[in-house]
Each structure stands twice: as C-alpha cells, then as structure tokens.
Amino acid sequence: MEAPPIRIVLVDDHALCRNGLTDLIAHRSPMRVVASTGDPDHALALLREHRPDLVILDLRMPATDGLSLLRRFRAEGIDTPAVILTMSDAEADLAAALRAGVRGYLLKDMDPEEVLGAIARAARGELAVAPAMTLKLAQMLQSPATGAPATDKAGLIASLTERERQILEHVSRGESNKAIARALDISHDTVKLHVRHILAKLNLSSRVEAAVFAVEHRAAGDAAGRSETR
Template sequence: MSVDEARPLSVVLVDDHSLCRNGLTDLLQHRGGMRVAASTGDASKVCGLLREHQPDLLVLDLRMPMGDGLSVLRQIRAEGIDTPVLILTMSDAQDDLAAALHAGVRGYLLKDMEPEDVIASIGRAARGELVVAPALTLKLAQMLQGGRPGQERQDLLASLTEREREILEHLARGESNKTIARALDISHDTVKLHVRHILTKLNLSSRVEAAVLAVEQRGASAGGDSLFRRTPR
C-alpha cells in the first residue's frame, strides 16, 4: 500500500482499554496530525474496519481478552488483507518481540515510550519504515545474533558486494524500499532483489533482522563511522 503524502496518515486502533484508545486517538490526531479512522476493543471487528477504511496502518495491542494481537494479525492475513501492522504493548518480553517480528509486523513499540516518540514511530511505520522501541534494541540484537560468533558475522558481511553494503546501510536506518530506490536512483525492483540477496548471504529471514545486525555491527566497528570493517578478500 502506497502512502499519499498529500493527505494525513490514517490509522485504525485496536486496544481493549477504552482509556488507551481515547488517549492515543487524541495524541495522534491533535499532536501528530494523523487521522484515526476507527478504533475498537473487539478483535472480531478488525477485518471489517480494515476493509471499510483501508488505513495506512493498524496499531494493535498484543494482549486482549477477546483475542491476542498476533492471532488478529494471522486472521487479517488469512482474509487477504495486507494492511501494515504495528504492535503497541506493555510487554517487553523477548519472546513476544520475536513472535511479532516473525509474524511480519511493521513495528513493535512500548506503551511507556514518550508520547512524541510514539507519534514519530507510528508515522514512520505508516510511511513504510520498520520501527522498534529503543529500549528493545539490545534484546533484539541478542535475539538475532543467536550466539553467532563475531568472526562468522564478519565473514558473512564481507561476502556482500559494495552495492549490497550500501543498501544495508539504508536498511539500518529503517528506510523502505521506495525510499532506498529514490536515494540510490535505482528501481524499486532492483532494491527488492538486492535485499533478497542480502538476506540470503547473511542467513536471515527478514529485513528487520538485517537492519539490527547492521546497527549492532556499526557500533562494533572502529570509530563507529562505518557499518563494516573492510575485510581483505
């Protein structure tokens, strides 16, 4: 789904607490300049609301009495609805984060984040970027590394071409394929092909994993100026 930058971003909110729904609606509309097309605490109504309003993003709680967020996500995908989904939750558990990313969410935010950070992150996700709460960055890096030795990571990164490394730099900033294509003056399909090659070479299953690996590697690189140490080939 492409986003028309000339109109306000639209979202549908799903949370079983009316206070949270009302507060987030006020936050996004009055401080974020977005349009909350609909909100509900009833998981059974989500598919109908998405078909009716066709929002840029679904903001979904993870824990709800009438159906957890990931079950809702699986249901809407089974119904053929491809609306991007962002999880907004109180849970900072690594298992929940891993399950959500594996399910293909656009982002994973925590309800105790600063309001302005929530607004900015939801806006970025609606425009196609991948967002994760800053407090979860370390857990995500640990989860994705999976005990992989540092030298093995270096060897995998060294297998990337210069163009693939360049695109990985953009992935580390959470940019969408469309944004990357525009920045590098190449086609959207070419970016998709490069991303697929990057994931294959790094033995990863998603661009989120690639982005986190890149950010972690940038922090480990001497001087922090580049994502990668150039390993002699």
C-alpha cells in the same frame, strides 16, 4: 500538492487507551485514526472497509492476542502494515512480533512524541522499536543464529546480485524504500522490485526477516573471520 494524512485503524480492548491515542494522533500529528475497536472480530471488517495505511494492535486482549489477530488478517488476504503497542517489554514477545512481520514494537509507557514519531516511521516503511527495547533487539540479533546454517546463508547471499546485496544492507539498517532509492540514486519502484526479488531468493516473507537474516549472516561472517585469525 500536500500528501494525504496517514490513516490508522486502532485495535485495543482498553477504551481509555484507544481514546487517548486517538486524541494524541488527532491533535499532535498530521495522521488520523479512521476507526478503532476493542473487538478483534470487528477489526477485520474495519480493515476491509477503511483500507488504512497502518493498523496498531494491542498485544494482549481477552479474546485473542495481537499476533494471532495479525495472522488472521494475513490469512484473509489483508496485508496492512502492523505495529504492536503493548505494556510487555519481554524479549520473547519482541522476537515473536518481528517474526510475524510487524513494522513496529512500541511500549505504552513511551513518551507521546516518541510514539508519534515511531508510528510515522512505521507508516513510511521503516522498522520502529521502542528505545527501551533496542538493547534487547541488539542482544537478540547477536545471539547464536537459528534457522539456516551459516554455510546455507552464505549460499543464499551469493545468489543475490550486487545491487540486491547493496539493497539488503540498507534494509538491514531499517531504511525505507524511499530512503534506499535516494541513497542509491534509483527509483522507488526499482527498490520495491529488488526487495521482492530478495525476499523470493532468500525464501523470506517480510523485510524485517530480511534485516534479521542480513545481520545474522554478517555476524556469522565476522565470527568465522575471527576464528581464522586465531
């Protein structure tokens, strides 16, 4: 049986952008926009009414910003995965969005097919970042780690089982639960359970944070290894 289409709610204060993206999705993908609005207050009601698979948020809106709106959704118990679609290519905005737990950070000047592909990946549970932002993401991950010291990170990693460490490595590559299940020959539900355990043990709130944690831990380990050989 054919899978149901990915259902999207779009929040952007520019009607031209809302209408253009709605038409693009409708005519060039199996996905569909079930509702859209330029009013952040209305967005909450739309998410409750439609329960979409994904919400796409503009980063800058007159009444609020997309990340503040996302935090409001979470405070209201709405856990719909979110993608930021913006004109901002600032590293600080990308970092703030990833810390907020978004599934994607896309730019409005991307090629339409790239936008559609990225939205579909985000809906499948993968991390989708605009190609123009990937270098900034890499630089951000390679910068000195913040938060827990490397020794604390090592201790937290050590608390994971071997299977959980395997799954964390796959998560750090941006793979979806289904892709991880195929790679490890285990069920999708088993992967979901392991991811929940990983987040609890590492005291993290999203798989994006887990991916950043894993990359930082790996980078810290590489740096320690280099210093020991000198």
